[in-house]
Amino acid sequence: MTEKRYGDNMLPELTTFGYKSVHVSKRVLFLDIVLSIFRLNGLLIAEGDAMTEKLGLTHARWKVIGAVALSRNGLTVPGIARVLGQSRQAVQRITDVMVTDKLLEYCNNPNHKRSVLVLLSEHGKEVYNTLREVQDPWAIDATDDIPTEELEVALRLVQRLIKKFN
Numbered sequence: 001m002t003e004k005r006y007g008d009n010m011l012p013e014l015t016t017f018g019y020k021s022v023h024v025s026k027r028v029l030f031l032d033i034v035l036s037i038f039r040l041n042g043l044l045i046a047e048g049d050a051m052t053e054k055l056g057l058t059h060a061r062w063k064v065i066g067a068v069a070l071s072r073n074g075l076t077v078p079g080i081a082r083v084l085g086q087s088r089q090a091v092q093r094i095t096d097v098m099v100t101d102k103l104l105e106y107c108n109n110p111n112h113k114r115s116v117l118v119l120l121s122e123h124g125k126e127v128y129n130t131l132r133e134v135q136d137p138w139a140i141d142a143t144d145d146i147p148t149e150e151l152e153v154a155l156r157l158v159q160r161l162i163k164k165f166n
Contacts, residue, residue: 048063055134068120076118104118105121
């Protein structure tokens with residue numbers, strides 16, 4: 001058994017279970033990606049909370065308001081849940097609170113009698129536009145030293161993995 005180095009990991013190169021060395025290498029790289037995404041998620045949550053605190057938002061509200069704002073004709077609660085990769089129940093709880101806080105509103109859905117559309121309220125639109133004034137410079141600064149091509153490759157990889165596990 002030999003050892004291979006990937007990132008900060010020094011792991012034995014296993015060829016058990018019938019997997020060849022190339023599969024083990026891909027496994028280690030994939031698990032490094034998974035752990036890095038977990039770490040990035042935690043950092044983005046902290047950044048989101050810090051960035052949106054002055055607007056009365058949390059990272060959870062930031063995600064919901066962003067998903068709704070980027071939709072053309074509103075989304076249903078299950079639609080928001082799919083976009084965010086969260087449970088319908090969790091999204092329902094937060095949208096209910098955001099409706100109470102007048103950031104969102106429920107509207108009749110012409111395509112479904114029981115599943116209402118979630119839209120930004122007028123106040124929600126104002127908050128989203130103010131959010132953009134903070135979010136856009138943050139996004140530009142965060143990616144300033146990363147070539148566009150690398151961002152495109154990363155996005156395609158993440159989208160491909162989402163599709164695989166969805």
